[in-house]
Amino acid sequence: MEFLINLILLLFLAAVTIGIIGVRNLFAVVVLGGAYSFLMATLLIAMDAVDVGMTEAAVGAGVSTVLLLSALHLTNTEEAPAKHSNVLPIALSLLTGAVLVYGTWDLPRYGEADTAVNSYVGDEYLARSIPETTIPNVVTSVLATYRGYDTLGETAVIFTAGIGVLMLLKGRRRKEDEDEEEERS
Amino acid sequence: MRGHLILRVVSKILIPFLLLFALYVQFHGDFGPGGGFQAGVIVAAAFVLYALIFGLRATQKIISPALLEVAVPLGVLIYAGVGVYTWLMGGNFLDYNMIDSHDPSHGQHLGVLLVEAGVLLTVSSTMLLIFYTFAGRGR
Numbered sequence: 001m002e003f004l005i006n007l008i009l010l011l012f013l014a015a016v017t018i019g020i021i022g023v024r025n026l027f028a029v030v031v032l033g034g035a036y037s038f039l040m041a042t043l044l045i046a047m048d049a050v051d052v053g054m055t056e057a058a059v060g061a062g063v064s065t066v067l068l069l070s071a072l073h074l075t076n077t078e079e080a081p082a083k084h085s086n087v088l089p090i091a092l093s094l095l096t097g098a099v100l101v102y103g104t105w106d107l108p109r110y111g112e113a114d115t116a117v118n119s120y121v122g123d124e125y126l127a128r129s130i131p132e133t134t135i136p137n138v139v140t141s142v143l144a145t146y147r148g149y150d151t152l153g154e155t156a157v158i159f160t161a162g163i164g165v166l167m168l169l170k171g172r173r174r175k176e177d178e179d180e181e182e183e184r185s
Numbered sequence: 186m187r188g189h190l191i192l193r194v195v196s197k198i199l200i201p202f203l204l205l206f207a208l209y210v211q212f213h214g215d216f217g218p219g220g221g222f223q224a225g226v227i228v229a230a231a232f233v234l235y236a237l238i239f240g241l242r243a244t245q246k247i248i249s250p251a252l253l254e255v256a257v258p259l260g261v262l263i264y265a266g267v268g269v270y271t272w273l274m275g276g277n278f279l280d281y282n283m284i285d286s287h288d289p290s291h292g293q294h295l296g297v298l299l300v301e302a303g304v305l306l307t308v309s310s311t312m313l314l315i316f317y318t319f320a321g322r323g324r
Binding site for chain 2: 050053055058059062063067070073074100116132133134137139140143144149150152154155156159161162164166169181
């Protein structure tokens with residue numbers, strides 16, 4: 001049953017991806033991107049990664065769709081037709097895809113118990129988290145306590161992204177406003 | 186979107202529940218899925234919805250861009266401040282056991298709460314600020 005659900009979700013995912021490649025209207029691409037994120041979130045929940053699924057639904061399907069739409073508001077809604085031949089990019093992406101698929105052959109099977117991920121650090125966290133921190137959700141205790149340093153870094157990354165957008169867009173708007181005022185006077 | 190009566194009414198009903206759900210995700214992060222990052226995005230989404238329906242200017246009256254520009258670094262400072270505090274109390278950086286010298290598990294809970302509050306502040310205000318800057322251009 002779980003295999004069937006995963007299969008259907010992955011098929012939908014592939015269909016949406018092909019749709020994103022084929023459609024020229026950027027508005028449709030953004031909406032399909034939101035659908036992709038929702039499917040991805042459902043897949044992550046099917047894999048019992050509820051925290052990640054929730055983040056994917058909120059960030060991928062929610063906020064980034066809105067941000068892309070508001071960016072679209074500033075540009076054309078139609079993708080410009082390609083100026084060069086598509087053969088080289090298609091060959092390159094097929095090659096990269098083939099290398100990635102080849103790489104998955106060496107990965108352990110999903111959910112296998114005796115992999116490195118499930119046997120050393122993961123076990124240790126599961127065994128020590130609740131006695132040491134008394135936080136029932138191990139994901140939160142790993143995120144905020146054991147790996148608090150990394151989460152501080154992530155927060156700093158978001159801070160940097162915000163400052164970056166602000167520096168790129170806000171300064172220019174002020175200059176345009178001044179130009180308009182000069183034109184009026 | 187002045188004329189869309191249904192959208193306005195429905196979003197007015199939805200927004201309080203969105204914010205309440207964000208608070209649930211924030212404070213229930215110790216026990217269930219969620220935490221500062223997810224809650225911050227939900228808070229930002231609630232205000233983005235308000236801005237889409239009632240206009241950017243009305244939203245900026247509630248939360249001004251100047252306020253957001255203070256909130257973005259403040260969240261990081263709260264997070265790093267907890268680390269510095271545990272340092273000063275004689276522990277390692279971000280060693281929450283040091284927050285409460287009598288009951289380390291209480292210190293852990295308080296530390297996670299404060300750190301998640303910092304994440305919430307930075308994430309929600311950054312998302313909203315990016316939306317403001319994008320939506321404010323082009324008109």
